[in-house]
Amino acid sequence: MLYFLHMTPTIKKTLQPKHFYSLVIFVFLFSAVSFLVNVVASVGTPCHTVTTPDATPSTFGSPLNFFSGANELLISVNCDGSNATHIEVGSGAPTQYIYMYGYRKVNGKWTRTTFTGSTVTGVWIIGKGGVTIEGVQSGETGQVLAYICQNIQNTWKCGCSDTACLTPKWQLQEYQLPASSAGSTNSNGDGILDVHYPSKYLGLPGDTVTLVGSGFEKGPVSKILWNGEVQETGVSSETGTALTITIPNLPPGKYEVKVKEGNVVSEYGMGIWIGTGDNSPAPTITSISPESGLQGGTFTVHGTGFTKENNDAITTYGIVRGLPSEDGKSITFTYDPFDEKLVSYNENAERTEYALPVNVTIMNTSGQSNMKIFNLNI
Known part of the structure; x- marks a missing residue:
């Protein structure tokens, strides 16, 4: 689970990207210069939704290039209706190295994916890589994780969240079918019920936490489960992608939080801590x-x-x-x-x-x- 880092069976259980804070891979790279071609054709309609620096959760790196002067995208997605999704990673610069393995999530399931490119050294693709995967359905939110390093003035900057790039992280891009190809959606809930991450992971009874995800009902029908027990009912979402919940009066500890709507329960839980509130010193x-x-x-x-x-x-x-x-x-x-x-x-x-x-x-x-x-x- 990721607090972010929640990564499927191919990653250790303790390192799952969804509830994940930050999972990254860093290797000291040697510099190389070559001419590259686009290995993934820009087929379909752009459907990525993260296009500004402030749109990325703090647990992930940004899909933007902070060193280009134009905030160009390093991870872009094109949707060919619901048939296929084309993911492009890197902008083609010979100073960009892309880790060839990434992760994608649709309907709450993370799976490992392999990017391909025209110039490869070891497990790194130089300049630009990509992959074509199955498409998303109307109302679904797809997510893709990639890890990109750039040589900036003889210093490697990897998995950046900002220009300082002090903490390398998996870089996140999200995507949905454009309105022109998505058709009509359910006004009461968009997509598969799934929780991606909370606004905070520690609080006291009575504090509010926002759960970010998909498929939340827009009417007051959602129930919030803490370790499998209903603790709050009648919660509604204005957007279908965020729910504001209240931490219940439960004993201090770590709890798995899920959302239930009707007979459907979100597949993955989110780890949230309830603190002691007794002024015990932090570790x-x-x-x-x-x-x-x-x-x-x-x-x-x-x-x-x-x-x-x-x-x-x-x-x-x-x-x-x-x-x-x-x-x-x-x-x-x-x-x-x-x-x-x-x-x-x-x-x-x-x-x-x-x-x-x-x-x-x-x-x-x-x-x-x-x-x-x-x-x-x-």
Whole structure:
């Protein structure tokens, strides 16, 4: 689930993009220059819906190029009616490297997809790539994730959310059939019932949270389930894509939140924490040991304020969930966030070692900790 990072069976269970905070893959790349051709024809009608920097949830990177001077799209989508969807990644610049594996979601299901391109080095496509997949139906919202690196003044900028590009993330684009090809939609609810992400992941009873998704009824018929139990009824959506709910008076802890309409329940739940509200200090990280290690290695977070169970380690590349702490001062976990072993190369295309920084924070019922960093050696 993604808090974002919610990624299907091909990604570790702890790293699912939908409830996902941020899952990314970074490799030190060597520079290359080549002439490229478009591998995916621009067939159909543009149907992507994320076209401005502020339209992307904070848990994802943006599909826009912040370094072009014109906010050009790095991920664009064309819909050929409901028959096919054509996804293009990259704008063709020889300084752009596209990770050849991405993810797409339609009707609540994430699946891995493979982009193709005319110039490929290792697992990276240079300049532009693409893929053609099945089309979406009227009222459905499709989502695609890609990971794009750009060499800007001899510095690699990957998975950017802004011009600073300090935290690499999967880059998100969404798409729907244009009105001209979608036909009529149900005025009471558009698309398949699905929850994508909440406006916040921690709150107290009485706080409001907005669930972003699709297929929400526009009349007061939605029920909100917390760990399978109805806690709120008669919730309505003005847009069909957002529901504002109230955190119920339940004991502190982490809950799976779903939406129910009639006999239909959203397939995936959203993890939301209910805090203690007793002024307990938020967790604090003092150090991480070892300071560097290999992919698949074991790391220990040292600090204070950890609970005996259900601590989540939120990292640059995903969330490791439900971690225990016997003494309240240490949390140990195995870190293997990628579905294949990463490698790095120098500017001469020679195999080399690279230290990949990983940001870590801890979240539990008392709040979210400060951030510390360890290095993943690849």
